[in-house]
Amino acid sequence: MSGDTLIVQEVATRDGFQIEPAFVETAEKIRLIDALAEAGFSRIEVSSFVSPKAVPALADAADVFAGIRRRPGTVYVALVPNPKGAERALAAKVDEINLVASVSDTHNHANMGMSPADSIAGFARIMDSVRGAPVSTNATVATAFGCPFEGDQQADKVVAQVERYLSLGVDGVTLADTTGMANPRQVARLVARILPLVGPERLTLHFHNTRGLGLANVLAAYDAGARRFDAALGGLGGCPFAPGATGNICTEDLVSMAHEMGVPTGLNLDALLGLSRDLPRLVGHDVPGQVAKAGRPCDLHPAPPARAA
Numbered sequence: 001m002s003g004d005t006l007i008v009q010e011v012a013t014r015d016g017f018q019i020e021p022a023f024v025e026t027a028e029k030i031r032l033i034d035a036l037a038e039a040g041f042s043r044i045e046v047s048s049f050v051s052p053k054a055v056p057a058l059a060d061a062a063d064v065f066a067g068i069r070r071r072p073g074t075v076y077v078a079l080v081p082n083p084k085g086a087e088r089a090l091a092a093k094v095d096e097i098n099l100v101a102s103v104s105d106t107h108n109h110a111n112m113g114m115s116p117a118d119s120i121a122g123f124a125r126i127m128d129s130v131r132g133a134p135v136s137t138n139a140t141v142a143t144a145f146g147c148p149f150e151g152d153q154q155a156d157k158v159v160a161q162v163e164r165y166l167s168l169g170v171d172g173v174t175l176a177d178t179t180g181m182a183n184p185r186q187v188a189r190l191v192a193r194i195l196p197l198v199g200p201e202r203l204t205l206h207f208h209n210t211r212g213l214g215l216a217n218v219l220a221a222y223d224a225g226a227r228r229f230d231a232a233l234g235g236l237g238g239c240p241f242a243p244g245a246t247g248n249i250c251t252e253d254l255v256s257m258a259h260e261m262g263v264p265t266g267l268n269l270d271a272l273l274g275l276s277r278d279l280p281r282l283v284g285h286d287v288p289g290q291v292a293k294a295g296r297p298c299d300l301h302p303a304p305p306a307r308a309a
C-alpha cells in the first residue's frame with residue numbers, strides 16, 4: 001500500500017445501524033458485511049458490545065460476528081464501552097476492540113452513564129485483560145471537535161486524552177467529530193498536534209456530515225498527513241445520545257472524491273454504489289449519499305437529440 005493511500009474503515013453496520021429506528025435483521029447485516037469485505041475494505045467496524053438496553057439495534061452483535069465470513073486481509077472491529085463489553089467482544093473473537101470515551105464530561109454521561117475518567121479507568125482494566133490475547137486495540141476520543149452540550153473542547157484536553165490512551169498501550173487512536181461540529185482549519189490544527197504522537201498508520205479521523213463539512217474535513221486532515229478515515233455506506237449513522245446527530249461521511253462519496261483526485265483507496269467503487277443503492281430497502285428510508293444518486297462523474301448521459309432548425 002503506497003503512502004498516499006487513503007484507508008477507509010467502513011462503519012455503516014455499527015455507527016449506521018445504531019441509530020436506525022427499525023431493527024435490521026441479523027442475516028441482512030451479515031450479508032452486507034460480507035459484501036463490504038468483498039468490495040475491498042481492510043477494516044470494518046461490525047457492531048458494538050454495548051448494553052442492549054442502550055442500543056437495541058445492535059443487540060445481535062455476537063450473532064453477527066458468529067455469522068460473517070472472515071475474509072483474510074480484513075480486520076473486523078467492535079466498539080466496546082466497558083469491561084463487560086470487552087469480555088463479550090473477546091468471546092465473539094473480534095480482531096480489534098474500539099474503546100470509546102468522550103472528551104466532554106456531559107456527552108460521556110449522556111452516552112456512557114459515567115465520567116470520562118471512569119470510562120478510561122475501565123479501559124485500563126480492559127488493556128490489562130487483553131494483554132497477550134490475539135486482539136488489537138483502538139481508543140476513540142469522542143466529541144474531540146466539539147460537544148453538542150458543552151460546545152468547544154480545548155485541544156489540550158484532547159491531546160491529554162490521547163496521551164492517556166497511549167500510556168495504556170492502545171495500538172490506534174481515533175479522533176471523532178461526533179455531531180459534525182469540526183471545520184477544516186480546526187481539523188488541520190488538531191491533526192498537526194496529534195500526528196507526532198500517534199503517526200499516520202495509527203491515527204483515524206471519524207467525521208459526521210451534520211453541517212455539510214465532512215469531506216472538506218477529510219481533505220484538510222489528509223493534507224495535514226492523516227490517512228485513515230471512518231465512513232458509512234450511504235452516509236448512514238449518528239450517535240443516539242447526542243441531540244441533532246446525523247450521518248457519518250458517506251463511504252462511496254469519499255471514495256469517489258479520492259479516486260477523482262488520484263488518491264488510491266483499494267476499494268471497488270462500483271460495488272459500493274450497488275450496495276448503497278440497496279440501503280433504502282434495508283433501512284426503509286432514503287439515505288444521504290450523493291454519488292449513488294447522481295452517478296460517478298464519468299457516468300455520462302446521452303446527448304439530447306439535435307433540435308430541429
Ligand code: COA
Pocket residue numbers: 018048049050051052054055079081082084085086088100111112113142239240241
Ligand atoms: N454489554 C451488555 N450488557 C451490559 C454491558 C455491555 N457492555 N455493560 C453493562 N451491561 C448490563 C449490565 O450487565 C446490567 O444488566 P442487568 O440490568 O441485567 O443487571 C445493565 O447493563 C446495567 O449495567 P451498568 O454497568 O449499570 O451499565 P449502565 O446502565 O450504566 O450503562 C453502558 C453503561 C456503558 C453499558 C451503557 O451506557 C452503554 O452501553 N452505552 C453505549 C452507548 C452507545 O453505544 N453509544 C453510541 C456509540 S459511541
Ligand code: ZN
Pocket residue numbers: 015176178206208237238239248
Ligand atoms: Zn460516529
